[in-house]
Amino acid sequence: MVARRLILPVALILAVSAVLFCGLIWYAARNLDDVALESSAQVMQSKLTELQRRIAVDAKDRAWWDEAQRKLFEQRDTIWAEDNFGGYAHDSLGWSSVFVLGPDGAPGYSWIEGKSFGRARNPHEFYGDGLASLIEAASRSSMEEPDPVAGLLADRDGVVHIVGVSPFTWEVPTVAQLASAPRPMLVISFALDDAALAGIAEELNVRGLRIAHDDGQAREAVALNLIAPDGSSSGILAWNLDLPGERLTTTVLPVVIAAFLVMSWLLWLVFDRANRAARRIENGARLLAAQNSALERSEQRVRAIMDNVADGIFSVNPEGGIESVNPAALRLFGYDTQTIMEKGFLSLIDCPQGFQVLAAFRAGDDVPAQIQGAVGRRADGSTFPIDLSAGEVTISDRRLLTVVVRDMTERERQAEALSGARDAAEQANRAKSDFLAHISHELRTPLNAVIGFSEMYTSKIFGALGDKRYDEYATHIHDSGKHLLALINDILDLSRADANRLELYDEDVALDEVIGASVEMVRKELGDAGLALDVDIQDDLPRLRADERRLRQVAINLLSNAVKFTPRGGRITVRAGIDGERRIRMTVRDTGIGMRQEDVEKAFIPFTQVDTTLTRRHLGAGIGLSLTRRLVEAHGAEIAIVSAPGKGTTVTVVFPSDRTVDATSRLAAG
Numbered sequence: 001m002v003a004r005r006l007i008l009p010v011a012l013i014l015a016v017s018a019v020l021f022c023g024l025i026w027y028a029a030r031n032l033d034d035v036a037l038e039s040s041a042q043v044m045q046s047k048l049t050e051l052q053r054r055i056a057v058d059a060k061d062r063a064w065w066d067e068a069q070r071k072l073f074e075q076r077d078t079i080w081a082e083d084n085f086g087g088y089a090h091d092s093l094g095w096s097s098v099f100v101l102g103p104d105g106a107p108g109y110s111w112i113e114g115k116s117f118g119r120a121r122n123p124h125e126f127y128g129d130g131l132a133s134l135i136e137a138a139s140r141s142s143m144e145e146p147d148p149v150a151g152l153l154a155d156r157d158g159v160v161h162i163v164g165v166s167p168f169t170w171e172v173p174t175v176a177q178l179a180s181a182p183r184p185m186l187v188i189s190f191a192l193d194d195a196a197l198a199g200i201a202e203e204l205n206v207r208g209l210r211i212a213h214d215d216g217q218a219r220e221a222v223a224l225n226l227i228a229p230d231g232s233s234s235g236i237l238a239w240n241l242d243l244p245g246e247r248l249t250t251t252v253l254p255v256v257i258a259a260f261l262v263m264s265w266l267l268w269l270v271f272d273r274a275n276r277a278a279r280r281i282e283n284g285a286r287l288l289a290a291q292n293s294a295l296e297r298s299e300q301r302v303r304a305i306m307d308n309v310a311d312g313i314f315s316v317n318p319e320g321g322i323e324s325v326n327p328a329a330l331r332l333f334g335y336d337t338q339t340i341m342e343k344g345f346l347s348l349i350d351c352p353q354g355f356q357v358l359a360a361f362r363a364g365d366d367v368p369a370q371i372q373g374a375v376g377r378r379a380d381g382s383t384f385p386i387d388l389s390a391g392e393v394t395i396s397d398r399r400l401l402t403v404v405v406r407d408m409t410e411r412e413r414q415a416e417a418l419s420g421a422r423d424a425a426e427q428a429n430r431a432k433s434d435f436l437a438h439i440s441h442e443l444r445t446p447l448n449a450v451i452g453f454s455e456m457y458t459s460k461i462f463g464a465l466g467d468k469r470y471d472e473y474a475t476h477i478h479d480s481g482k483h484l485l486a487l488i489n490d491i492l493d494l495s496r497a498d499a500n501r502l503e504l505y506d507e508d509v510a511l512d513e514v515i516g517a518s519v520e521m522v523r524k525e526l527g528d529a530g531l532a533l534d535v536d537i538q539d540d541l542p543r544l545r546a547d548e549r550r551l552r553q554v555a556i557n558l559l560s561n562a563v564k565f566t567p568r569g570g571r572i573t574v575r576a577g578i579d580g581e582r583r584i585r586m587t588v589r590d591t592g593i594g595m596r597q598e599d600v601e602k603a604f605i606p607f608t609q610v611d612t613t614l615t616r617r618h619l620g621a622g623i624g625l626s627l628t629r630r631l632v633e634a635h636g637a638e639i640a641i642v643s644a645p646g647k648g649t650t651v652t653v654v655f656p657s658d659r660t661v662d663a664t665s666r667l668a669a670g
Contacts, residue, residue: 029245052150055164063166090114096191133229151229161189334379518555538577566592
């Protein structure tokens with residue numbers, strides 16, 4: 001009978017719920033479409049930003065090159081310019097145009113779509129007034145390292161280009177080069193033509209990606225205004241997007257409506273069975289009474305357990321009175337049984353958490369099962385930290401709150417000691433990193449001056465020095481200054497790595513060329529030490545996605561260590577190849593003094609050297625291997641050392657497979 005009276009109200013509630021649910025789906029679909037449009041615009045903006053950063057890095061890489069300045073401006077080597085900036089840049093790097101401007105701003109070289117136009121093309125005429133803003137920003141770069149800029153500019157045919165500008169900068173400038181101004185400029189571009197837009201559309205999974213030149217052409221599409229560096233509009237990037245909200249309303253709503261109709265039909269069946277279930281509940285109630293009787297008998301067993309646990313246990317009634325307590329609680333709070341039974345629960349748990357537990361229990365709400373950071377009060381008035389565990393039980397139709405109290409005094413003391421030690425260690429590490437960074441910056445400026453002036457002496461810019469010993473002294477000063485500058489740069493890189501400020505500029509790198517350049521850097525040391533060198537590079541080795549300058553630094557450090565710790569007449573072998581998991585490996589092996597395997601980790605600690613006879617004969621700061629490991633791990637790679645005393649050392653660097661650049665990927669990126 002009761003079930004039949006409930007049919008109409010429940011049916012009404014079900015109908016209202018269906019309307020509300022369908023409305024919520026429609027509202028959620030609209031919001032989903034708005035989010036999809038906004039997310040698509042953000043992803044497209046991020047892609048344009050990534051392309052601008054890549055073009056800026058490409059411009060910096062080509063402009064921060066001593067050989068480029070000598071070949072382009074001193075020797076006017078057009079063949080070299082064509083090989084490195086002309087057709088090669090278009091075919092291999094995907095550049096649409098390249099312009100080399102002299103210090104006076106006049107065009108010296110120009111290539112468009114890989115075709116050379118010499119001085120006949122002026123980039124200002126090609127890109128309009130917006131290029132002047134980029135050149136002005138790039139001209140403010142430091143004389144020690146170029147700071148490239150990039151922006152979106154439309155050429156005279158209306159095609160939008162990502163244009164990168166970087167001043168030509170000497171890698172290690174002399175005093176005369178530092179004083180020269182203005183500097184030549186390199187202007188490169190990547191055209192957002194139909195082919196490029198098709199590639200971006202495929203990558204971002206959008207349709208109809210195009211450049212529109214007015215709002216009418218971008219109607220009923222997602223649009224992104226392309227702003228030039230001078231604030232003008234270079235065009236509107238528009239594309240079409242499948243909206244998930246529309247698909248949701250056309251597919252989900254009919255299903256929801258059908259489901260509610262089915263539920264209405266099932267409602268009749270449910271209430272019919274509810275009557276029969278009510279009778280079963282009555283039988284269950286009688287069974288529950290029997291179980292309560294058994295529960296009373298088990299209470300004695302529970303009491304025996306409570307008397308032997310280490311934590312304090314209370315039974316509390318809804319008024320806050322204590323009805324039972326175990327011996328551990330008496331010891332914990334310093335009361336006898338009669339006195340503590342006269343005390344209220346809140347007089348023992350003297351903190352807001354105690355009020356919270358008791359209030360929830362009285363209101364019939366869920367009692368917090370675990371509470372940390374509470375405070376207990378002993379009989380002598382002293383307080384101590386505790387953790388609470390609470391739970392509600394029903395015994396003979398009486399609701400009781402069971403509270404377990406654990407003394408946390410010793411644990412908090414240990415936690416405070418550990419926290420203080422950790423804070424002190426972190427502060428000392430930060431102070432060390434800050435000191436290394438600051439002192440390295442302070443020392444680089446005078447060292448650059450020492451190197452520059454000693455280079456003037458060795459080059460005899462103002463004539464002979466007189467005695468030949470002055471030439472020798474000037475050479476020693478110059479070599480020592482460069483060695484010290486390299487050491488300071490390593491310390492600065494190490495401090496950046498410790499502070500997580502080590503940045504990578506990834507590009508597709510030919511590892512064989514990096515190894516070749518690194519070998520040339522240590523060629524003189526190899527000859528002076530009387531060592532033989534073997535280089536074994538796998539044929540058709542794929543290119544590696546890495547920071548070329550950091551990769552060269554890793555190779556030079558490993559080769560320098562091998563030279564330093566290999567006696568005269570020894571041999572050094574450099575190998576590079578790819579394994580079965582498409583991971584590129586680089587190995588440097590020597591026949592030097594080696595070390596114990598248990599000392600390998602010690603070799604990676606900054607400013608530490610393994611204590612051997614040969615290391616004591618070769619001075620060093622002990623940061624080469626530590627910095628090498630930081631640079632390797634920054635690429636997501638692994639470095640391993642296998643060594644034994646008197647048998648040499650083998651260092652292997654393994655790069656992850658996702659840094660191996662397949663030929664097909666390179667062609668698609670180009």
